[in-house]
Amino acid sequence: MKVARPIARVIEALQSLPGIGPRSAERLAYHLWRLPEDQVQQIADDIKGLKTMTVSCRECYNISESELCWICEDTGRNPSLVMVVEEPLDVSAMERTGKFDGLYHVLGGVLDPIRGIGPDELRTYELMDRIQLRLEKGSESIEIVLATNPSTEGETTAIYLRKMIVERFPGQPIKVTRIARGLPVGSDLEYADPMTLSRSLEGRIEY
Amino acid sequence: MKVARPIARVIEALQSLPGIGPRSAERLAYHLWRLPEDQVQQIADDIKGLKTMTVSCRECYNISESELCWICEDTGRNPSLVMVVEEPLDVSAMERTGKFDGLYHVLGGVLDPIRGIGPDELRTYELMDRIQLRLEKGSESIEIVLATNPSTEGETTAIYLRKMIVERFPGQPIKVTRIARGLPVGSDLEYADPMTLSRSLEGRIEY
Numbered sequence: 001m002k003v004a005r006p007i008a009r010v011i012e013a014l015q016s017l018p019g020i021g022p023r024s025a026e027r028l029a030y031h032l033w034r035l036p037e038d039q040v041q042q043i044a045d046d047i048k049g050l051k052t053m054t055v056s057c058r059e060c061y062n063i064s065e066s067e068l069c070w071i072c073e074d075t076g077r078n079p080s081l082v083m084v085v086e087e088p089l090d091v092s093a094m095e096r097t098g099k100f101d102g103l104y105h106v107l108g109g110v111l112d113p114i115r116g117i118g119p120d121e122l123r124t125y126e127l128m129d130r131i132q133l134r135l136e137k138g139s140e141s142i143e144i145v146l147a148t149n150p151s152t153e154g155e156t157t158a159i160y161l162r163k164m165i166v167e168r169f170p171g172q173p174i175k176v177t178r179i180a181r182g183l184p185v186g187s188d189l190e191y192a193d194p195m196t197l198s199r200s201l202e203g204r205i206e207y
Numbered sequence: 208m209k210v211a212r213p214i215a216r217v218i219e220a221l222q223s224l225p226g227i228g229p230r231s232a233e234r235l236a237y238h239l240w241r242l243p244e245d246q247v248q249q250i251a252d253d254i255k256g257l258k259t260m261t262v263s264c265r266e267c268y269n270i271s272e273s274e275l276c277w278i279c280e281d282t283g284r285n286p287s288l289v290m291v292v293e294e295p296l297d298v299s300a301m302e303r304t305g306k307f308d309g310l311y312h313v314l315g316g317v318l319d320p321i322r323g324i325g326p327d328e329l330r331t332y333e334l335m336d337r338i339q340l341r342l343e344k345g346s347e348s349i350e351i352v353l354a355t356n357p358s359t360e361g362e363t364t365a366i367y368l369r370k371m372i373v374e375r376f377p378g379q380p381i382k383v384t385r386i387a388r389g390l391p392v393g394s395d396l397e398y399a400d401p402m403t404l405s406r407s408l409e410g411r412i413e414y
Binding site: 002003004005006007009010013017018019020024026027028029030031032033037040041042043044045046047048049050051052053054063064065069070087088089092095 | 209210211212213214216217220224225226227231233234235236237238239240244247248249250251252253254255256257258259260261270271272276277294295296299302
């Protein structure tokens with residue numbers, strides 16, 4: 001199929017993004033083409049800005065505009081409560097709940113030996129350093145909430161991290177927790193998969 | 208919710224596009240952020256190129272890199288068969304069938320009085336000029352295929368154009384046709400809406 005090359009290039013670029021099929025890529029490309037030039041220019045600049053105007057927070061590795069992200073900079077947050085997540089996107093998701101007042105630690109992925117991703121490829125040692133520093137600063141107790149995804153890799157990573165922390169800091173006042181796995185709110189028992197159901201049974205709380 | 212502004216800007220930009228909700232916009236923004244810088248740069252440049260590297264074909268108003276688009280330039284196509292479509296996207300869709308060897312005329316939209324879109328806002332007069340030119344060049348017969356969408360506005364526009372052509376060129380060898388409306392291939396009578404069913408009955412052909 002022949003279309004003008006500038007259009008074809010954008011269709012191809014959009015199609016390479018997750019969740020955008022060939023048809024939506026086409027529709028989006030033509031939509032963009034119809035927009036006023038300054039608006040298209042702005043979108044292109046914004047996309048470029050993603051790389052040129054952001055850094056990883058030097059504490060938690062979340063996306064940031066400055067050395068320290070706005071969460072790590074916030075003195076109102078509890079530095080002895082650290083939630084370990086896979087990606088910056090997970091920070092956003094958790095922040096939306098408004099229920100977490102600790103800090104984060106963005107791993108940058110999960111352990112995945114098949115793809116060659118071991119502890120060195122993630123920010124695991126950086127997490128240990130942060131815990132060490134907190135202990136040196138005299139924290140009475142530290143809680144590390146493991147909030148990797150409830151996928152095979154996420155669970156493996158959580159288990160690995162727990163083991164690492166326990167071995168690295170024996171006898172220290174560190175509590176390692178894992179976010180609850182169970183039935184999503186608004187869902188139906190009838191349609192839940194057996195794994196989720198088992199988890200919701202294992203994780204049952206007194207009522 | 209606070210996220211780094213470069214991310215927020217891209218989320219907002221993506222969200223303004225059709226078919227991209229807040230969640231996919233977020234996911235896409237973070238995906239883009241994770242890509243290598245040169246790739247992100249390339250995507251941004253491609254998007255910019257949509258406006259800076261394209262023009263409207265001076266004949267049919269399709270998106271083109273040169274004054275005449277590749278279809279209008281193709282001498283193998285029948286210049287006495289012109290399909291009127293709403294948007295360049297429709298040209299791509301029709302070209303995919305490989306069944307049309309005429310030329311196109313991209314209206315640039317449909318009549319929509321509520322939004323202030325009348326015949327002056329579309330390329331209606333440009334269509335009349337093209338027909339006029341074809342007649343002057345001595346075409347034995349011209350067919351204009353009205354291929355606006357089978358929506359209320361598309362139908363209204365098709366009716367309007369037919370009337371305009373008939374009134375403007377009385378007694379001339381011009382055939383005005385409309386693409387068939389009916390049941391989509393692979394669909395189910397049972398699930399078809401009454402309008403589509405009526406159209407498929409009205410448009411029935413000898414078998």
